[in-house]
Amino acid sequence: MDNTGDGTRGESKSERADRRWVELLQEVRVAQTGVQIMLAFLLTVAFTPRFVELSSADRNIYVATIVLGAAATAALIAPVPLHRAVTGQRMKPRAVTWTSRLTVTGLMLLLCTIVCAMLLILRFVLNDALAGWIVVGVLAWFVACWVLLPAWVRRTG
Numbered sequence: 001m002d003n004t005g006d007g008t009r010g011e012s013k014s015e016r017a018d019r020r021w022v023e024l025l026q027e028v029r030v031a032q033t034g035v036q037i038m039l040a041f042l043l044t045v046a047f048t049p050r051f052v053e054l055s056s057a058d059r060n061i062y063v064a065t066i067v068l069g070a071a072a073t074a075a076l077i078a079p080v081p082l083h084r085a086v087t088g089q090r091m092k093p094r095a096v097t098w099t100s101r102l103t104v105t106g107l108m109l110l111l112c113t114i115v116c117a118m119l120l121i122l123r124f125v126l127n128d129a130l131a132g133w134i135v136v137g138v139l140a141w142f143v144a145c146w147v148l149l150p151a152w153v154r155r156t157g
Contacts (some may be wrong), residue, residue, distance in 0.1 A: 017092040024079065024099050031103070032076045035110050039069040042117065058123055065116035072113050075106030111146065115139050 011019065042065055045051060054062065079099040086095045118138055122131035 013093060017096050020096045021083075021092060021099070024096065024103060028076055028079055028099070028103055028106075031107060031110060032073075035069065035072045035076055035106070035113070038110075038113065038117065039066075039073055042066055042069055054124070058120055061116055061120045061123070065113055065120060068109055068113040068116060072106050072109035075102050075109055078102045078106075107146065111139075111142050114142070 009016070042062075045062065079095075079102060082095055082098060082102070086092070115135055115138065119131060119135045122134055126134075
């Protein structure tokens with residue numbers, strides 16, 4: 001076993017951590033932009049004239065959506081303060097591990113935010129039953145794209 005790196009690229013542990021860190025940051029940048037735009041849009045909804053037309057259930061869905069969006073934003077921005085805190089401490093491999101965990105957590109929270117936002121919007125424009133079925137279908141598609149496909153590729157790769 002190669003204790004200096006991953007055994008396939010001839011990298012040291014430090015080089016591998018540096019490479020993985022750069023890859024993670026690129027991934028997080030994509031997710032951060034999306035979640036921040038969505039949260040900003042969601043925050044403005046409460047100030048629209050039609051917000052008062054929402055039922056109590058829809059207001060609860062809205063609150064859940066805002067909280068989930070804020071939590072996703074926090075998880076996806078967390079790599080920045082984490083990196084600042086450990087820079088120069090020779091902890092990059094641990095920072096990469098934690099950043100990876102935060103990214104996965106942020107993506108799952110983003111998925112929940114998207115599902116709740118769709119549920120809220122579709123309940124407002126369609127009947128509740130149809131909205132529920134559409135949201136379940138969209139959730140299944142996200143799970144297929146974000147969970148099942150990567151798991152299948154990893155298992156068969």
